[in-house]
Amino acid sequence: MTLLQDLESRLAAALAASSLGAPAVVTVTAAADLRFGDYQTNAAMVLAKERKTNPRALAQEIISQLQLDGLATADIAGPGFINFHILPSAFAAHTAALIRDPSLGVPAVGAGQTVVVDFSAPNVAKPMHVGHIRSTIIGDALCRIARFLGFHVIADNHIGDWGTQFGMILHGWKTLLDAAALDAAPIPELVRIYREVNAATQNDPSVLETCKNELVKLQAGDAENLAIWHQCIEVSKRGLLTIYETLDVRFDHWLGESYYNDRLAGLVNELLEQGIARESHGAICIFSDGSNKPQDDPFMVYRDDGWIDNPAIIRKADGGFLYATTDLATLQFRIESWKADHIWYVVGVPQQLHFRQIFAAAARWAKTSRFEHVAFGSILGEDRKLMKTRSGDNVQLTDVLTEAVERAARIIAEKNPNLPTEEAAEIARIVGIGAVKFAELSQNRLTDYVFAWDRMLALQGDTAPYLQYSTVRIRSIFRKLDAPFDATAARIILTEPEEIHLARLHARFGELLPAVLEDFRPNLLANYLLELARAFHSFFEACPVLKSDEPVRSSRLALCDLTGRILTTGLGLLGIRCPERM
Ligand code: ARG
Numbered sequence: 001m002t003l004l005q006d007l008e009s010r011l012a013a014a015l016a017a018s019s020l021g022a023p024a025v026v027t028v029t030a031a032a033d034l035r036f037g038d039y040q041t042n043a044a045m046v047l048a049k050e051r052k053t054n055p056r057a058l059a060q061e062i063i064s065q066l067q068l069d070g071l072a073t074a075d076i077a078g079p080g081f082i083n084f085h086i087l088p089s090a091f092a093a094h095t096a097a098l099i100r101d102p103s104l105g106v107p108a109v110g111a112g113q114t115v116v117v118d119f120s121a122p123n124v125a126k127p128m129h130v131g132h133i134r135s136t137i138i139g140d141a142l143c144r145i146a147r148f149l150g151f152h153v154i155a156d157n158h159i160g161d162w163g164t165q166f167g168m169i170l171h172g173w174k175t176l177l178d179a180a181a182l183d184a185a186p187i188p189e190l191v192r193i194y195r196e197v198n199a200a201t202q203n204d205p206s207v208l209e210t211c212k213n214e215l216v217k218l219q220a221g222d223a224e225n226l227a228i229w230h231q232c233i234e235v236s237k238r239g240l241l242t243i244y245e246t247l248d249v250r251f252d253h254w255l256g257e258s259y260y261n262d263r264l265a266g267l268v269n270e271l272l273e274q275g276i277a278r279e280s281h282g283a284i285c286i287f288s289d290g291s292n293k294p295q296d297d298p299f300m301v302y303r304d305d306g307w308i309d310n311p312a313i314i315r316k317a318d319g320g321f322l323y324a325t326t327d328l329a330t331l332q333f334r335i336e337s338w339k340a341d342h343i344w345y346v347v348g349v350p351q352q353l354h355f356r357q358i359f360a361a362a363a364r365w366a367k368t369s370r371f372e373h374v375a376f377g378s379i380l381g382e383d384r385k386l387m388k389t390r391s392g393d394n395v396q397l398t399d400v401l402t403e404a405v406e407r408a409a410r411i412i413a414e415k416n417p418n419l420p421t422e423e424a425a426e427i428a429r430i431v432g433i434g435a436v437k438f439a440e441l442s443q444n445r446l447t448d449y450v451f452a453w454d455r456m457l458a459l460q461g462d463t464a465p466y467l468q469y470s471t472v473r474i475r476s477i478f479r480k481l482d483a484p485f486d487a488t489a490a491r492i493i494l495t496e497p498e499e500i501h502l503a504r505l506h507a508r509f510g511e512l513l514p515a516v517l518e519d520f521r522p523n524l525l526a527n528y529l530l531e532l533a534r535a536f537h538s539f540f541e542a543c544p545v546l547k548s549d550e551p552v553r554s555s556r557l558a559l560c561d562l563t564g565r566i567l568t569t570g571l572g573l574l575g576i577r578c579p580e581r582m
Pocket of ligand 1: 118121345
């Protein structure tokens with residue numbers, strides 16, 4: 001049990017024992033300002049408001065009923081807040097329990113629930129650009145965190161492997177392909193032919209016509225075009241796998257858009273039969289059912305001076321299906337075959353309307369799951385404009401990763417020139433990729449963030465290298481010992497304020513992690529890890545470890561060990577590894 005849960009259950013017991021009756025929700029939160037205590041509750045204020053009485057008097061009554069023995073003391077502040085001060089002995093006991101707990105105090109809030117995480121999902125034969133990096137890194141972190149919290153996680157890469165771009169790719173494949181280049185680097189070669197054909201269509205309408213015919217043949221099941229399409233998917237996957245390997249990202253499934261092709265016609269008929277969709281100008285569309293206010297209705301839009309229909313099209317007049325049709329088939333499959341209790345879509349802000357429509361349509365279709373669009377903003381260059389290369393193209397993900405590793409290598413060579421070449425290269429990979437991931441994950445995902453190399457690689461700063469370096473420092477303490485250290489055997493004694501603060505933060509890990517998934521904010525975890533590392537450095541400066549006498553020495557070593565475990569685990573949940581040395 002976390003300290004917070006302990007306080008909440010004691011508070012609930014006190015309310016039950018009193019004549020007050022419990023308010024709808026009893027919540028205890030970590031105090032924002034440590035001068036007022038470790039935790040606080042506004043229960044008295046909530047209750048007083050319900051019954052229109054004096055909150056301070058009510059708070060007094062609650063405190064007189066509270067059994068806090070051995071855990072904390074309580075006092076009243078301001079208009080009726082109750083502040084809790086955890087006793088150092090209670091922090092010590094809690095720390096001792098955390099040391100023995102493989103899950104570091106993190107509760108299994110997700111036990112028994114299945115969540116499908118839909119992330120990365122690049123489009124075949126188009127390069128993965130830095131926008132996809134956000135989806136890939138955030139999605140992977142959410143998968144890792146959810147797994148640690150006990151959810152059954154299914155990571156699904158819903159790649160865009162079907163669509164109008166294949167008309168151009170097929171034509172390019174037949175007329176422009178350089179087989180050797182394709183073999184050496186598949187994605188750039190596919191992108192090259194796509195670009196060339198695309199440019200040719202601008203000048204020559206007959207090329208566009210040829211591409212359209214290739215697409216129609218593919219959709220009709222033409223053997224040659226299908227074979228080329230298959231090969232395109234295979235080589236693209238090969239290219240993508242190299243990137244995912246560099247990023248240390250894995251998927252349980254790669255069910256791309258094409259996987260659902262066979263289901264689309266039946267789905268449209270079903271929605272027609274159920275009256276959820278109807279015909280309009282030859283197309284099949286989902287319109288508003290009038291159950292929401294127009295401002296909350298994804299099928300209405302405000303234009304000029306009134307609300308007008310904004311339907312989701314699921315079959316075009318020419319019979320073609322759309323992105324929305326595939327997404328409806330996909331969610332049905334995930335709910336029925338995988339029993340998904342939750343489905344999280346990690347996709348940029350521009351697709352917000354699409355997901356609102358899909359979720360609303362699913363509800364009318366009685367396909368239930370807890371849907372979340374985990375949206376994110378854009379990545380900006382240091383000039384605060386959308387990140388582009390010098391030639392004006394979108395920056396490609398592989399180039400960013402290569403540069404990150406090269407820059408990290410230079411920093412490491414400067415800091416520690418005596419490392420063996422192999423090890424230095426491995427450290428550069430861990431540090432460079434870690435820096436890119438942490439820069440992403442320490443931001444609020446909805447704000448646009450500025451991609452600044454020097455800032456993300458700084459050894460002193462709010463960066464992955466700073467945190468990785470902290471874990472390396474902790475390891476080096478243990479390297480100085482003659483025998484392996486067993487933290488579980490140590491008696492924990494907390495007297496110095498720096499020791500107590502470190503223990504306070506250790507206890508917070510298990511409270512914070514479930515909150516990360518409440519609004520999908522990995523930055524809460526990232527910022528917590530920075531706070532923990534800073535607290536560790538203050539502790540290490542103020543409190544001698546190896547030079548103190550027993551039993552304090554073992555107690556402090558155990559604090560170092562636990563800090564190291566939480567930092568490494570926490571970084572691991574963000575998909576960031578830690579080197580042995582740096
Ligand atoms: N392929 C899409 C894109 O790059 C993202 C797909 C997201 N997932 C989904 N189920 N719609 O924009």
